[in-house]
Each structure stands twice: as structure tokens, then as C-alpha cells.
Amino acid sequence: MELRQTSIPGCCELLPDRFRDDRGSFVKTFHHGLFTELGLNTDWREEYYSVSHPRVLRGLHFQLPPHDHEKLVYCSAGGVLDVVLDLRRDSPSYGRHELFELNAERANLLYLPKGVAHGFYVTDGPATMLYKVATVYAPAHDTGIRWDSAGIPWPDADPVISQRDRSFAPLAEFVSPFTMGGAR
Numbered sequence: 001m002e003l004r005q006t007s008i009p010g011c012c013e014l015l016p017d018r019f020r021d022d023r024g025s026f027v028k029t030f031h032h033g034l035f036t037e038l039g040l041n042t043d044w045r046e047e048y049y050s051v052s053h054p055r056v057l058r059g060l061h062f063q064l065p066p067h068d069h070e071k072l073v074y075c076s077a078g079g080v081l082d083v084v085l086d087l088r089r090d091s092p093s094y095g096r097h098e099l100f101e102l103n104a105e106r107a108n109l110l111y112l113p114k115g116v117a118h119g120f121y122v123t124d125g126p127a128t129m130l131y132k133v134a135t136v137y138a139p140a141h142d143t144g145i146r147w148d149s150a151g152i153p154w155p156d157a158d159p160v161i162s163q164r165d166r167s168f169a170p171l172a173e174f175v176s177p178f179t180m181g182g183a184r
């Protein structure tokens, strides 16, 4: 598994080996020893997945302290344009985002540190997105930033999106509790 640093400190893209044979392919997405060596979280508390139709946009989501968490995310079927937005006030990339193409063919994964928002748009649907998260779901702390308020060049001006995602505050109004060293 190869690790590629991104423009967002602590956020990396992981490129696993893909083994192919007559039956199909095989990809390992988590290895405790390797993640430990790379300094990544290994203590995952929940795992879940979603399936989304073409043109669906989910995000930009995160959990507030003290339930903020690292996240490992990948796309096992279809493809998405994935976005990570840095919300850590003292980060060199605060308020900035990076885009990633996650898809079943590339089998790439994203590792997200605490203090970033995450979202995606389905470019090749249906798309299955899988997650591991380092704290359990805390509905009262699960929130987001409005998808169209952070200067992200989404490929669709009118995506399929939930009412909840439409109702999030814009980035400019969000008072961030996140810093690089943790929440304050």
C-alpha cells in the first residue's frame, strides 16, 4: 500500500495493491501493522456504507468535539468526486479543500484527520462508499457545512441532496472549534 500526502496536513490518499485473476480482483483496505507504522489511527469504532444514485451529493459532514474522529473512506462500486475541507483554524490549509477521484477501479482510499469536513458527488452511480470511523455516531454532534459555500467546483449546480444537507450553515458563518492540536 502506497501513501500519498495531500495538500491538507494529516490527510492522505492510500493506494493499495490490487491482485487480479480470472475470478476478478482482491484489495486489502486495512492492515493494523502498516497503519501503525504510517502513524495512522487503528482504533476504529464503527464501520458503515452508503449506496448512492448518480448525481447524489452527500456532505459536507463531520462530528463536533468531543465526538470528532478520524475517518477512512473508499468507494467499492462506481465512482465519486470526493472532497475534504479543512476546518482547523491554525492549519495552513484552513478553509481550503482538495478534490479526489475515488472509484472501484483505482481502489484508492482517503484517510481523514479530525477537524475536516467530508463530502462527495456521484460521478459513476450507483456508488458504494465505505467508512471506518474512530468514534461512534453521536447524532447531536453530527453536523456539516453547506455544500455550495466553500468554493468547491462541483460538476453539478443542482445535485440530488438531502434537506438536512441543504440546511447546514455556510462556511463563512461556521465558528470552528477545531485546531491542529485538537479541539479548543
Ligand SMILES: Cc1cn([C@H]2C[C@H](O)[C@@H](COP(=O)(O)OP(=O)(O)O[C@H]3O[C@@H](C)C(=O)[C@@H](O)[C@H]3O)O2)c(=O)[nH]c1=O
Binding pocket: 048, 050, 058, 059, 060, 061, 062, 118, 119, 120, 131, 137, 162
Ligand atoms: C452517519 C450515520 C447516519 N445514521 C443515520 C442517520 C440517518 O437516518 C441516516 C442517513 O444519515 P446521513 O444522511 O447523515 O448519511 P450520509 O449523508 O451518507 O452521511 C455520511 O456522509 C458522508 C459525506 C460522510 O462523511 C459520512 O461520515 C457520513 O456523515 O443514517 C446512523 O444511524 N449512523 C451514522 O453513523
